[in-house]
Amino acid sequence: MTRSARRNLRNGLLFISPWIFGFLTLQVYPILYSLRMSFTEYTGFNDMVDVGLQNFTELFKDELFWKSAYNTLYYTALAVPIGVVVAIVLAIAMNQKVKEVSLYRAILYIPSILPVFALSFVWIVFLNPKFGLFNRIGGAIGLPTIDMLGDPAWTKFAIVLMAQLGAGGPALIFLAGLRGVPVEMLESAQIDGAGPVRRFFSITLPLITPVILYDVIMGLAMGLQVFTQAYIITSGSAGSGGSIGGSAGPQDSLLFYVFYLYKCAFQYSQMGYASALAWVLFIVSVVLALIVFKWAKSWVHYESE
Amino acid sequence: MVMCACFFLPFYQMLITSLKTTEELNAYPPTFWPRVFVWGNYAAAIQYIPFMRFTLNSVILAIGVTIGAVMSNSLIAYGFARIQWAGRDLIFFIAIITIFIPFPVTIVALFDIFAKIGWVNTYFPLIVPAFFGSGMYIFLMRQFLMELPKEISEAARIDGANEAQTFLQIILPLMKPSIAVVAIFAGVACWNDFLTPLLFLNTEELYPLSIGLQFFRSEHNVAYSLLMAASAMVVFPVIVLFLAFQRFFIEGVTVGSVKG
Amino acid sequence: MKKNLMVALAMMLVVATGMFAAPTEITFWTSFTPPFSDYLQKMVDTYNQSQASVHAKLVMVPGGSTDVSKLMTAVRGGTGPDVYMLDRFITAERAADGVLTDLTPYIKKADPDMASKFLPFAWSESSFKGKTWSLPFDTDTRALYYRADLLKDAGIDITPLDAKNGPITVDKLKEIAFKYNKTDASGAYTQVGFIPYFAEGWHYTWGFIFGGKFADMKAGKVTPTDPGVVAGFQFLYDYAKALGPQKARTFISTYAPPNNPPQQDPFITGKVAMYITGDWNIASLAQYAPDIKWGVTYLPVPKAGDKPTTWAGGWSFTMPKGAKHPEAAFDFMRWMTGADGQKMYTQLSSHLPTIKALASDNTLFTGEHAFFQQTLSFANNRPALPVGALYWDSLTTAWNSVTDNVATPEEALSKVAPKVQPKLNKFLPLQ
Structure with a gap:
């Protein structure tokens, strides 16, 4: 190892030392603990009972495991690409050179900071089959009424749409990315006669590819772990005033993977089984992330490399 | 404009609901403009929960977390993006994949750790982890740092700057846009986080607003207008902060364009 | 004078110790x-x-x-x-x-x-x-609430709903309820007399109404396919079929979406004329709809002369x-x-x-x-089982597919025990 390599190693480790410290003290133990739990039967209190691979074999026979996995993949497959496109469009809108742009930015950003708890209430009103704005507009242009939260074929899409209200967050990242695009490059392209669309695709887009990669990975992480919205929307459970949350949407169509995992852990007290579920999800997530990173090598362009 | 309208609707709906009378909430179809403005809903919401106390708590938490996140993540991201060292990419990958760990099973053991060191029912478990960075912000800042041309650092090194000087004097000022994004994200996430404070706090005096909002929902009922009024008030400070932070983006651009 | 002071001091001391003995x-x-x-x-x-x-x-x-x-x-x-x-x-x-x-x-x-x-x-x-x-x-217990004013206005005889006359039969209830149904031009319901699986019309509610037993505590077995439970689910299946399951769902999404404000309770707005819910609803009706005329009666029974039932939480x-x-x-x-x-x-x-x-x-x-x-x-x-939450959720899944008419009661209920019983077996014997 050369002197400069050694110095770089020392400096690199020094810079990331807060992360290393946090990882070793706060993350390693919980990770190993959940791995240990996944091979046991454990309520969280009584003694852990070793059951070997039983949780994992049981899982593949569990109808709700497959159902929730299907729901989650379905959701993620829709939410990630839609999310990237909406966020970019929003960022472009936020980057317009008009006087009131700061007001527009705020307006576009607001929905992403509304408490999910309150937002989901508003969303339910918005999707009302008869009175909600969504179906009123749809009706005006001749579309049939869609019962977005009652028809199991549409519920996941309703959550995908709701997630887009939060696109203001990722849009900020894209905005920061757009802001980094050198004005000179765009101007010289304009002089060469490139229209706004061509300028976007040939100059802007390649320069924000690192942000796109980030957004895809984050979208994947959030999509695979989608939980809160469904939890809140269904915990008032359609047609029940009961103290117990009813079903996870019509025909369990909103039973997402982490929602099921959460129920197993904290409602059915099956910590072992929940851990097994968690590890399966984690491994699938990492494989998907690896695929995205590999694939990204062909289109992400870093200035510093 | 159309887009703005779409995105404004939910907030608008929240605002008008917060101003309606009980009778008007009954109306079918729901009205788009309150017949009578009941500003009293706001006063009632403030009295329904210890609103000021909860707000103060939320502010303390958000400030702590934001400072922690900005400091730690910019350092760590620099280490991953601007220095070439053996094993970097592997460790970076490990840092990234931690965002894929589902929380319900790790939170149990994490709680055990904080309970062991006696931090339960304090703000430490909520704030301290922010000072150790988090995969999603490290990744975000790293992506931006990778965008800065290598030559900037090399020029600094030729001028005799060491790594710390390069970071503080050259790179950090160029990171403003991503710092602003991380600050906003971390602050807002903390502001809206419900589960972590619920698990770690055992005294109502320490609760943040996010838990306070749950008080509007009881076993069989929701105090609707009040909930919406409270939510609007919860969001308001964030909007003000956002308008303030925006200037960083603009500044970011003037600095960033130098490099072109 | 001095003595009084002494007494007063002594008394203060007593009070003080009482206060400070934390x-x-x-x-x-x-x-x-x-x-x-x-x-x-x-x-x-x-x-x-x-x-x-x-x-x-x-x-x-x-x-x-x-x-x-x-x-x-x-x-x-x-x-x-x-x-x-x-x-x-x-x-x-x-x-x-x-x-x-x-x-x-x-x-x-x-x-x-x-x-x-x-x-x-x-x-x-x-x-x-x-x-x-x-x-x-x-x-708390569950009962059948009815809107006396609206049913009368619709020309419906409400004597069978008077609790004095004992519980109403499920068939009579269905007959009355369907008279109240109204649809708009597009065929969507604008009002429905009674949706048995709305509000507190849970699996347990209908299972108990039809005399079902949900568990055999002695044997340590859950019994979701007990004939009474199946009969209750069959009633729900047929009722949903008569209403049109998707139409009923859209009706609920329209007039009683999840997290509906209490002011828009469909019973208050008159969108439904009857529903099964608990005693807590009395306070809610008094608060949000003091002017409406309503009554409460026993949960319906399968046949005339059957003893009334309910369940308590x-x-x-x-x-x-x-x-x-x-x-x-x-x-x-x-x-x-x-x-x-x-x-x-x-x-x-x-x-x-x-x-x-x-x-x-x-x-x-x-x-x-x-x-x-x-x-x-x-x-x-509800049976006091160590798998109560899991059993509830599994029954809810079955109940949902029955009221949506995507599975017959037997199909839906037969999936419950295989999910719950293995978990229950770990705690046997129960008594």
């Missing part, structure tokens, strides 16, 4: 939120003033009633409360998890006769494997493991769930008590509340 501080967690938490707070204040040795502090910990995340992490970390309020039918489950303290020795010491003072169903929900793990608090007080001051905690729990505490709560909340003496005290109940009081005498309860 009472034992105990913490009490509840997931209740206002206004119910306010009632509890009043009770806690009364308790604190009633004696000097224990001082209880109420902490609101919002969350779902079967959700144990907060309690579990806290008790594991040794930072749990002394007293915790638990949805009573979850008692067995949490006892099996190992999160609760066995109360049997405390009961033996304080009042060996305690069991006889509570309604038997409530006490049995609090018990698991022959031990007592919680003290029963309030209870409610809350209980528990002592989590690791409680710092178990003796003081038990004293507090005993007061809250005892005659003094429950009387206060009944009056404040208009819920029902589980203390026998109070449940039969007619001075405590007026109007419709009195009707619910007498339904306690024939109330069923």
Whole structure:
């Protein structure tokens, strides 16, 4: 190892030392603990009972495991690409050179900071089959009424749409990315006669590819772990005033993977089984992330490399 | 404009609901403009929960977390993006994949750790982890740092700057846009986080607003207008902060364009 | 003069020592939120003033009633409360998890006769494997609410709905209900007489109505395919089919979406003329719709002459493991769930008590509340199983597919036991 390599190693480790410290003290133990739990039967209190691979074999026979996995993949497959496109469009809108742009930015950003708890209430009103704005507009242009939260074929899409209200967050990242695009490059392209669309695709887009990669990975992480919205929307459970949350949407169509995992852990007290579920999800997530990173090598362009 | 309208609707709906009378909430179809403005809903919401106390708590938490996140993540991201060292990419990958760990099973053991060191029912478990960075912000800042041309650092090194000087004097000022994004994200996430404070706090005096909002929902009922009024008030400070932070983006651009 | 001063000083000293002999501080967690938490707070204040040795502090910990995340992490970390309020039918489950303290020795010491003072169903929900793990608090039952004004206006004879005439049969109810249905030009319902699976029309409700048994406690078996349960589900299946399952769903999404404001309860807005719900609804109707005319009657019965039925739920007080001051905690729990505490709560909340003496005290109940009081005498309860939450959710899945007509009752219910029974087997025998 050369002197400069050694110095770089020392400096690199020094810079990331807060992360290393946090990882070793706060993350390693919980990770190993959940791995240990996944091979046991454990309520969280009584003694852990070793059951070997039983949780994992049981899982593949569990109808709700497959159902929730299907729901989650379905959701993620829709939410990630839609999310990237909406966020970019929003960022472009936020980057317009008009006087009131700061007001527009705020307006576009607001929905992403509304408490999910309150937002989901508003969303339910918005999707009302008869009175909600969504179906009123749809009706005006001749579309049939869609019962977005009652028809199991549409519920996941309703959550995908709701997630887009939060696109203001990722849009900020894209905005920061757009802001980094050198004005000179765009101007010289304009002089060469490139229209706004061509300028976007040939100059802007390649320069924000690192942000796109980030957004895809984050979208994947959030999509695979989608939980809160469904939890809140269904915990008032359609047609029940009961103290117990009813079903996870019509025909369990909103039973997402982490929602099921959460129920197993904290409602059915099956910590072992929940851990097994968690590890399966984690491994699938990492494989998907690896695929995205590999694939990204062909289109992400870093200035510093 | 159309887009703005779409995105404004939910907030608008929240605002008008917060101003309606009980009778008007009954109306079918729901009205788009309150017949009578009941500003009293706001006063009632403030009295329904210890609103000021909860707000103060939320502010303390958000400030702590934001400072922690900005400091730690910019350092760590620099280490991953601007220095070439053996094993970097592997460790970076490990840092990234931690965002894929589902929380319900790790939170149990994490709680055990904080309970062991006696931090339960304090703000430490909520704030301290922010000072150790988090995969999603490290990744975000790293992506931006990778965008800065290598030559900037090399020029600094030729001028005799060491790594710390390069970071503080050259790179950090160029990171403003991503710092602003991380600050906003971390602050807002903390502001809206419900589960972590619920698990770690055992005294109502320490609760943040996010838990306070749950008080509007009881076993069989929701105090609707009040909930919406409270939510609007919860969001308001964030909007003000956002308008303030925006200037960083603009500044970011003037600095960033130098490099072109 | 001097003597008086001495006396006064001595008295001050006594008062001062009384004040400074610090009472034992105990913490009490509840997931209740206002206004119910306010009632509890009043009770806690009364308790604190009633004696000097224990001082209880109420902490609101919002969350779902079967959700144990907060309690579990806290008790594991040794930072749990002394007293915790638990949805009573979850008692067995949490006892099996190992999160609760066995109360049997405390009961033996304080009042060996305690069991006889509570309604038997409530006490049995609090018990698991022959031990007592919680003290029963309030209870609630379900009945059929009907809009007397609207049904009359629609030209419907409401005598069969009068509780004086005994319970209505399910067929008669269906006949009346369908007269009230209205659709708009597009065929969508604008009002529906009765949707049996709306509000509190749960799987348990209809299973019990048709005489179903949900578990065989002796054999340690869940029995979701019991003929009575299947018959109840069959009724729901046929009823949904007659309404049109998707049309009924859209109707619910339109007029009673999840998290609907109480003001838009479809019963209040007249979109439904009848529904099954609990006694808590009395307070809600009085608050949000004081002007409407409504009545309440027994849950329907399968055939004329059948005995009426209902089911009861409610809350209980528990002592989590690791409680710092178990003796003081038990004293507090005993007061809250005892005659003094429950009387206060009944009056404040208009819920029902589980203390026998109070449940039969007619001075405590007026109007419709009195009707619910007498339904306690024939109330069923959900089986006290250590897999109660899982069983509930599995039944809900079956119930949902039946009311959507995507599975027959037999198909849907036959999937429940394979999911629940293996988990239950780990806790056998139950008695």
